[in-house]
Amino acid sequence: MEREIAKRLGGRRIPLLGREGCDLDVPYLFVEVKSQGRIAPYLWNDFLDQILTGREVAGDDRIPAIAIHRPGMKYDDALVCIRAGDWEELVRRIKEDAE
Numbered sequence: 001m002e003r004e005i006a007k008r009l010g011g012r013r014i015p016l017l018g019r020e021g022c023d024l025d026v027p028y029l030f031v032e033v034k035s036q037g038r039i040a041p042y043l044w045n046d047f048l049d050q051i052l053t054g055r056e057v058a059g060d061d062r063i064p065a066i067a068i069h070r071p072g073m074k075y076d077d078a079l080v081c082i083r084a085g086d087w088e089e090l091v092r093r094i095k096e097d098a099e
Contacts, residue, residue: 030062
């Protein structure tokens with residue numbers, strides 16, 4: 001699952017032994033991948049804390065994101081979630097790189 005999502009985001013999966021923070025090496029984003037049937041509300045805070053803390057520990061300036069894939073779901077239907085302010089930053093970075 002991580003490998004497929006990484007491919008779709010233009011990157012690669014980071015093997016467990018080589019990880020210092022996130023699951024995927026993709027442009028612009030610091031991504032954790034979660035495969036959950038149902039997500040309990042309290043887990044959202046845990047997910048957010050995980051990507052923010054992991055990014056700080058890794059000394060990474062990529063934008064934190066969570067990719068959520070439900071077992072049996074088409075990969076095109078998976079969700080990639082980022083904070084609104086980070087979304088603005090992502091758009092800004094992409095525009096700068098395109099110029």
